[in-house]
Amino acid sequence: MKKLIIPIAFFAALAFAGCKKYLDVTPKSSLSEEQLFESEIGFQQALTGVYSQLSQRGLYGDNLSMGFVSGLAQNYAVSAVGAPLVRTRALDYASAEVTGHLGNTWTTAYAAIAGVNKVIENTTEKRAVLSDQAYAQIRGEALALRALLHFDLYRLFGPEYSAGLNSKAIPYKTKADQYSRVPSTSKEVADSALADLQAAALLLKTVDPIFAGATNRNIKMNYYAVKGLEARLRITIGDKSGAAAAAKEVVDAGKFPFVTPTAAAATAASRDRIYKSELLFGARVRTVKDWSEGEYFRFYGNTNMRLTRTTANFATLFETAAGGGSDFRFAYRIEQDGNNPFPSKFWQTYTAISGASDSVRLDQLVPVIRLSEMYYILAESAATPAEGAAFLNMVRKNRGIAELPVATITQTTLNNELTKEYQKEFYGEGQLFFYYKRKKVVRMQFMTADIALSKYVLPIPAAELEYNPTYN
Numbered sequence: 193m194k195k196l197i198i199p200i201a202f203f204a205a206l207a208f209a210g211c212k213k214y215l216d217v218t219p220k221s222s223l224s225e226e227q228l229f230e231s232e233i234g235f236q237q238a239l240t241g242v243y244s245q246l247s248q249r250g251l252y253g254d255n256l257s258m259g260f261v262s263g264l265a266q267n268y269a270v271s272a273v274g275a276p277l278v279r280t281r282a283l284d285y286a287s288a289e290v291t292g293h294l295g296n297t298w299t300t301a302y303a304a305i306a307g308v309n310k311v312i313e314n315t316t317e318k319r320a321v322l323s324d325q326a327y328a329q330i331r332g333e334a335l336a337l338r339a340l341l342h343f344d345l346y347r348l349f350g351p352e353y354s355a356g357l358n359s360k361a362i363p364y365k366t367k368a369d370q371y372s373r374v375p376s377t378s379k380e381v382a383d384s385a386l387a388d389l390q391a392a393a394l395l396l397k398t399v400d401p402i403f404a405g406a407t408n409r410n411i412k413m414n415y416y417a418v419k420g421l422e423a424r425l426r427i428t429i430g431d432k433s434g435a436a437a438a439a440k441e442v443v444d445a446g447k448f449p450f451v452t453p454t455a456a457a458a459t460a461a462s463r464d465r466i467y468k469s470e471l472l473f474g475a476r477v478r479t480v481k482d483w484s485e486g487e488y489f490r491f492y493g494n495t496n497m498r499l500t501r502t503t504a505n506f507a508t509l510f511e512t513a514a515g516g517g518s519d520f521r522f523a524y525r526i527e528q529d530g531n532n533p534f535p536s537k538f539w540q541t542y543t544a545i546s547g548a549s550d551s552v553r554l555d556q557l558v559p560v561i562r563l564s565e566m567y568y569i570l571a572e573s574a575a576t577p578a579e580g581a582a583f584l585n586m587v588r589k590n591r592g593i594a595e596l597p598v599a600t601i602t603q604t605t606l607n608n609e610l611t612k613e614y615q616k617e618f619y620g621e622g623q624l625f626f627y628y629k630r631k632k633v634v635r636m637q638f639m640t641a642d643i644a645l646s647k648y649v650l651p652i653p654a655a656e657l658e659y660n661p662t663y664n
Contacts, residue, residue, distance in 0.1 A: 235318075245300060259488070268281060280293065361381050410471045448470050457524050505638060509522075538558070
């Protein structure tokens, strides 16, 4: 079989470089692969390297959060020549802009997958150096990360699940090698990811520090992040009962309280714009300010050069004419800069707290899985519209807006309100595009014409197609 010639930096450095340096994280490590997996600390460093990969701009640091995928979902009205995401917003998949983003995401994701596979392989090969707790936690997190990365690649590059159940999607790689793999079908990707998540949950269920009250586990794939991802995956493949069961376990745990009005409305230096307490999992992106302000969300003379929308658009999005002006997401996260409205979710200010660890910072965290999504999944999976509305109302009342009338709500109204909630809640977070894809929406919000559903399937990068002829 031909070699897959893509720059898998994380694995290629491990497998082929003369000195076999494996990690390039802070603090830097110069351990060889053989040395790295000779101790629990080495395993932890290796897993830290994978989390570092997740934070890169090709993944959750940008492309799969505030940037590329949010541009696809029409979150921004950017239009000036040379502005970021102009061709992305136009769904111009042949453009250099779009192909560049896609190539970066593909390469970075499979680099991280190669790294996580190395961790998984060595938990078996070097089992003797790990305590029972370390083995379960490290292997559990690694399996969950493998599922997360493959599932998001599938959601971007694969067909909509119900229509493409047996169609080729992406390779689900379980070995850290440089060889191409025949792409798995949509069902095979889902089945493999579910198997990884179920194994991860079983490992983490008794050892995850989150059960003992650890407060910094939302920057790791903790047990409840695993269940949240399972709920997201199951709702995507149409398994509503399984999705509801996983989501309910997260909600019932009570580990992720809704943001308080005080924190959401605090002064700029301490305002919680990402609702940190609600995050099941978020990526720690230490350099996010470099592009979230300088390239994306600050006014520099022309709003058409930055990622925002008009005042009228934001009023429509948050339904201010119908009482939405009190919505925390509008009142405290759509802010003015140069007398122009800008989303400030990632335009996050922060005042250092003496002696506090980085885990309390609000300005370096990018949401990946939220509590609110669990309520939305429960609402969508509910047996009756009234039951669904009750779940939806849990989010609405914790966002400062009126609850829906449970007694008289219809299924059509509930479905419409659920879509509106996804549009508000996941503005600039990357999840909205995947919701539109799953629901087969032919006209995304703020579009003036319908689109073909094929636009929800992004083209496999040319480098992959060139060296892996098995897609046809």
